[in-house]
Amino acid sequence: MGTSGSAKKGAGRLALALAGLAVAVGLAACGSGIEGPVEATGAKVELEKKATGNLVISNWPLYIDKKTVPNFEKATGVSVAYHEDINSNEEFFNKMQPQLSAGESGGRSIFVLADYMVAKMIKLGYLMELDHSALPEVKANLVKNLRHPPFDPERKFSVPWQSGMTGIIVNKEQAPEVHSICDLFNPKYKGKVDFLNEVRETVPLVMKCEGVDTEKATEADWLKAIEKIKTAATDGQIRRFTGNDYAQDLTNGNAIAVMGWSGDAVQLQADNPNLEWRMPTEGCMLWSEDMIIPVGAPNATAAEAFMNYVYKPEVQANIAAYVNYVTPVEGVQEVLAKTEPEIASNHLIFPSPSFIKNCSPTPALEGKEEKNVIKAFDEVLNG
Amino acid sequence: MVAAIRRRVPAYFLLAPGTLWLIIFFVIPLYFMGKLSLDTEIPGTLHYHFTWEWSNYKEALELYDTQFFRSFEYAGIATVLCLVIGYPLAYVIAFKAGRWRNLMLFAVVAPFFTTYLVRTLAWETILSDESPVTEFLHTIGLAPGGHILATGFAVIAGITYNFLPFMILPLYASLERIDVRVLEASKDLYASASSTFWKVTLPLSLPGVVAGTLLTFIPAVGDYVNAEFLGGVNNRMIGNVIQSLYLTQSDYSAAAALSFVLMAVIMIVVFIYIRFAGSEALMGQEAT
Numbered sequence: 001m002g003t004s005g006s007a008k009k010g011a012g013r014l015a016l017a018l019a020g021l022a023v024a025v026g027l028a029a030c031g032s033g034i035e036g037p038v039e040a041t042g043a044k045v046e047l048e049k050k051a052t053g054n055l056v057i058s059n060w061p062l063y064i065d066k067k068t069v070p071n072f073e074k075a076t077g078v079s080v081a082y083h084e085d086i087n088s089n090e091e092f093f094n095k096m097q098p099q100l101s102a103g104e105s106g107g108r109s110i111f112v113l114a115d116y117m118v119a120k121m122i123k124l125g126y127l128m129e130l131d132h133s134a135l136p137e138v139k140a141n142l143v144k145n146l147r148h149p150p151f152d153p154e155r156k157f158s159v160p161w162q163s164g165m166t167g168i169i170v171n172k173e174q175a176p177e178v179h180s181i182c183d184l185f186n187p188k189y190k191g192k193v194d195f196l197n198e199v200r201e202t203v204p205l206v207m208k209c210e211g212v213d214t215e216k217a218t219e220a221d222w223l224k225a226i227e228k229i230k231t232a233a234t235d236g237q238i239r240r241f242t243g244n245d246y247a248q249d250l251t252n253g254n255a256i257a258v259m260g261w262s263g264d265a266v267q268l269q270a271d272n273p274n275l276e277w278r279m280p281t282e283g284c285m286l287w288s289e290d291m292i293i294p295v296g297a298p299n300a301t302a303a304e305a306f307m308n309y310v311y312k313p314e315v316q317a318n319i320a321a322y323v324n325y326v327t328p329v330e331g332v333q334e335v336l337a338k339t340e341p342e343i344a345s346n347h348l349i350f351p352s353p354s355f356i357k358n359c360s361p362t363p364a365l366e367g368k369e370e371k372n373v374i375k376a377f378d379e380v381l382n383g
Numbered sequence: 384m385v386a387a388i389r390r391r392v393p394a395y396f397l398l399a400p401g402t403l404w405l406i407i408f409f410v411i412p413l414y415f416m417g418k419l420s421l422d423t424e425i426p427g428t429l430h431y432h433f434t435w436e437w438s439n440y441k442e443a444l445e446l447y448d449t450q451f452f453r454s455f456e457y458a459g460i461a462t463v464l465c466l467v468i469g470y471p472l473a474y475v476i477a478f479k480a481g482r483w484r485n486l487m488l489f490a491v492v493a494p495f496f497t498t499y500l501v502r503t504l505a506w507e508t509i510l511s512d513e514s515p516v517t518e519f520l521h522t523i524g525l526a527p528g529g530h531i532l533a534t535g536f537a538v539i540a541g542i543t544y545n546f547l548p549f550m551i552l553p554l555y556a557s558l559e560r561i562d563v564r565v566l567e568a569s570k571d572l573y574a575s576a577s578s579t580f581w582k583v584t585l586p587l588s589l590p591g592v593v594a595g596t597l598l599t600f601i602p603a604v605g606d607y608v609n610a611e612f613l614g615g616v617n618n619r620m621i622g623n624v625i626q627s628l629y630l631t632q633s634d635y636s637a638a639a640a641l642s643f644v645l646m647a648v649i650m651i652v653v654f655i656y657i658r659f660a661g662s663e664a665l666m667g668q669e670a671t
Contacts, residue, residue: 253513
């Protein structure tokens with residue numbers, strides 16, 4: 001009798017606990033941030049005297065050398081958890097968005113995301129305003145052309161991490177005649193061409209092939225270029241839409257000409273000397289990715305200390321030599337000229353103004369136009 | 384009457400933990416997804432509010448009907464292939480393998496020691512354009528475009544490979560249960576080997592066939608890994624669409640609506656199938 005009573009009580013307690021859990025799950029779903037009111041935030045970084053404690057950074061894979069983080073830890077005493085967990089601007093944003101809209105950053109203090117995503121996050125109020133008094137190196141060494149971008153004219157929210165060029169990567173032996181974006185549509189290379197799955201790079205490049213000025217492009221121009229891409233996709237001209245994974249297609253011989261990023265080519269060449277990044281005759285796309293501090297970020301002081309640290313030319317020289325993208329820091333070429341002259345003279349890492357004269361910045365897309373363009377492009381991606 | 388109710392109370396009480404489990408991890412999430420599928424975005428904010436927006440369903444289906452039908456087509460073909468490949472294998476393991484039986488069963492399960500993703504990526508290498516496999520298939524005329532990767536063929540092959548064990552194991556379980564004396568009796572009554580198979584073995588193994596096809600077909604329809612890695616532009620399945628709606632387009636309502644339609648259609652298909660195959664077959668011979 002006694003045992004059955006206590007068993008019943010136990011079961012009752014279990015039921016109660018489960019019911020409690022049910023309510024908790026329900027509440028969590030309500031407060032997930034997808035539904036519910038908009039909470040505008042306008043947080044500002046409040047500096048402490050000295051950077052200490054822990055710092056969590058989210059960045060893309062293979063986007064920093066092996067020495068910079070340990071050296072920063074030694075120099076400041078901050079302990080850094082450096083996560084390479086960003087693989088796509090959209091995916092990372094959509095994973096974080098429910099937390100950001102509730103004013104939380106998931107414990108992270110720095111994200112590195114593309115300009116257009118940073119622009120979007122500024123508008124949504126998801127970023128903290130930086131205190132530039134802790135960023136003297138940025139002020140001294142940030143290259144001139146990135147000081148006043150249209151989406152963040154005074155760099156109130158963002159500090160560039162790296163820049164780069166989007167053009168074409170070809171297998172010199174198998175696709176020797178590919179020199180332009182238009183050449184990628186040549187039926188000779190049917191099924192051997194990859195395009196990028198980034199709407200803001202792929203579509204403007206195709207517009208360049210069509211002779212459209214990407215900075216003045218209308219919605220109709222975008223949709224017309226997307227139509228051209230769609231035809232090439234259904235005809236089997238384009239094999240796949242990829243991110244960084246075009247690298248596998250190139251090394252396996254599945255693709256012989258792709259749209260690709262300048263930094264990747266330098267690394268791919270080390271494995272297969274036949275692969276080469278080419279500046280399209282129509283010009284390339286220029287982009288940069290920025291360090292930002294999300295709302296609710298713990299330890300913003302350490303985050304700013306890190307931003308400032310990577311803007312020292314001798315620190316940035318290590319990063320530039322490893323990642324092979326275009327560095328946003330002045331004075332790096334001079335440092336590398338002494339230590340690694342080959343890199344200092346590589347025109348993909350330090351492009352001359354004449355080399356990039358036909359290139360254009362990633363165009364801004366806004367509001368309804370953005371929605372329509374992305375919808376049309378995603379329809380193509382999803383075949 | 385009262386006694387009857389009283390008799391049922393302990394049964395309900397014992398079911399409570401299971402019921403609560405289902406409520407927390409199935410009904411509540413389903414409710415929120417259902418609600419989300421009828422939401423509208425407040426423009427430019429990524430915040431949604433509830434407006435009974437049934438047009439989400441219409442729009443999602445109009446845009447992505449191709450991928451919808453394709454998913455059912457690929458999953459259907461893969462299920463049939465799994466059955467055709469799996470049945471003889473399960474039959475051999477159950478009746479002919481002798482002392483090799485355990486080793487063969489282990490071989491069926493062995494791929495599970497590696498993750499799904501890695502196994503699919505391995506096929507990406509095996510089927511790549513310059514691999515000997517592709518070149519061989521090309522010479523015998525089975526790879527018309529010179530490549531297999533990035534075609535529907537590769538996606539179906541990937542699904543078939545990945546879900547084969549889900550077909551073989553239930554088939555084996557139901558074949559293995561068959562009483563050999565029944566087969567001997569059939570022989571005693573002068574039935575040929577083939578008529579023994581068609582009249583005795585196959586009907587008795589139907590529960591395995593039904594369970595195997597369901598276990599293969601249902602997850603295969605919603606699969607997106609195979610289409611992602613092995614498919615090309617024109618081989619995307621509905622799972623890929625839902626993933627991209629959630630993670631790249633931030634169109635949560637359309638994604639929820641598509642998920643709901645997918646679930647509903649699968650339920651209808653399964654219902655018709657079970658009706659057609661008979662619930663006895665599903666439940667096993669005890670039910671007859």
